[in-house]
């Protein structure tokens with residue numbers, strides 16, 4: 001089935017396109033919307049966005065693969081991203097990563113078999129003053145510790 | 161000291177336009193609109209406002225590089241990509257005082273003759289994007305942006321653009337490429353963006369903090385601003401302090417405050433009163449300093465004199481509990497991950513360095529590895545399209561120069577001899 005935005009989303013997309021002097025400039029924002037709507041950027045989504053902006057699909061593909069926030073496959077319900085850069089590392093992010101791997105029984109880049117959690121490491125999240133920092137879906141959790149993480153996982157597992 | 165950029169941080173609702181106006185906001189814009197654009201640029205020049213994004217280039221001078229003849233539209237791009245590890249200052253300006261940034265944007269756009277401005281915000285900062293969008297709406301409603309700004313003949317639109325996770329897009333020409341809907345690959349300079357930038361039109365790229373200084377410069381004059389800092393380094397500076405300090409955070413202090421004062425007075429000293437081992441003074445790419453160097457004044461020229469950089473003003477404090485090899489590995493891995501890959505020396509060099517430092521860290525290093533690393537540095541330095549190559553080299557060279565014995569010990573004793581916990585100092 002051919003993929004397309006719902007009407008209200010299409011309106012949102014058109015408003016965004018109109019913000020730019022040239023519509024190709026809206027590619028990143030539109031991909032963000034597409035990812036929000038469809039969960040990830042499949043080949044169909046790439047083709048749809050290319051058509052919407054009248055640009056070559058190959059161009060969309062290159063852009064999607066360049067930027068780390070765009071995903072080519074579905075992730076778990078909760079995407080846990082642990083900052084591994086300097087300030088977080090100095091304050092124990094490695095320990096948090098080890099802990100998560102053990103608790104979830106997965107490695108970096110993997111998703112638990114129940115589809116609940118995906119674990120990733122990321123570079124500096126720009127919040128180094130509250131290190132260690134992790135991001136779950138769109139939200140930052142700051143000044144993390146093992147105890148806090150334990151509680152958080154518990155809540156998420158309960159569907160919180 | 162009187163706070164400027166952070167003065168509203170303690171006012172809970174300062175992100176609302178009413179509160180911003182009650183506390184003096186948008187008066188500088190009114191004043192600027194009575195001035196000629198050249199006069200505004202002149203004040204910014206007098207202010208010795210050096211770019212806060214990393215390079216420290218004088219903002220007023222950059223603005224005067226725009227072509228005198230206006231044949232094409234001029235754009236202002238505000239760099240809110242905030243990706244340099246250790247840096248977290250622009251985030252707070254956007255969250256706590258978004259109208260200060262907007263006022264700075266409107267004045268700066270007026271000065272350079274732009275009728276369209278973009279704020280390029282790193283993709284993860286959704287809270288900043290929400291706050292800015294709300295503020296832009298408010299400003300529109302009150303006639304501060306849009307057609308006929310505050311009843312003048314000047315018009316301006318502001319668009320907020322969300323990035324998508326690529327450190328390199330903080331580099332100004334990569335940012336422009338990204339804003340054009342492309343991969344963020346830096347362009348060769350010259351031509352500089354002021355000549356050919358967004359859509360090949362004259363473009364000014366400035367950091368959030370740089371732009372946020374502009375309303376104060378217009379309000380009280382360039383000379384006043386210049387006098388807040390040191391010679392050729394005007395104003396106050398947001399120092400973002402992280403790592404092994406008791407009170408990490410953003411501190412607004414006069415430009416040129418001593419590093420020792422920042423660490424021990426403002427940030428409260430080292431966690432658990434451990435001994436200081438090293439400080440990275442200006443974001444991950446700035447060469448590391450040793451404890452005997454921390455009396456340096458934190459301005460662009462003073463740090464350059466001792467072979468480092470103020471960069472973004474992000475102070476990363478490292479105590480005796482940290483292993484310098486491990487810490488360098490974290491940085492080397494970062495640069496290898498973020499290289500855009502278009503220049504061979506950077507693409508290959510950064511991943512070789514990552515691999516070699518990893519091997520040293522893991523106790524599998526060879527005697528010749530240290531010199532090999534320095535060799536790779538020589539092959540990257542000055543041989544790349546953008547400064548990321550050099551940025552990757554500077555930590556490697558400076559760590560080896562100043563902490564060579566730690567690298568040698570890792571190789572001789574086949575691993576780490578520092579009591580570095582995998583959990584870090586906090587033992588989280």
Ligand SMILES: Cc1cc2nc3c(=O)[nH]c(=O)nc-3n(C[C@H](O)[C@H](O)[C@H](O)COP(=O)(O)O)c2cc1C
Nearest residue numbers: 211212213239241242243330331332366367370547
């Ligand atoms: C690899 C790289 C990353 C950069 N990242 C940022 C950034 O995140 N934010 C920023 O303001 N400047 C960044 N810069 C500096 C910009 O290229 C540019 O100099 C700056 O935005 C100009 O603004 P300013 O003069 O106000 O500092 C980066 C430069 C390089 C080489």
Ligand code: SF4
Nearest residue numbers: 500502503506544546
């Ligand atoms: S130096 Fe590195 S990041 Fe910069 S353009 Fe070359 S490959 Fe890309």
Ligand code: FES
Nearest residue numbers: 083088124125128
């Ligand atoms: S190093 Fe983790 S947020 Fe910056």
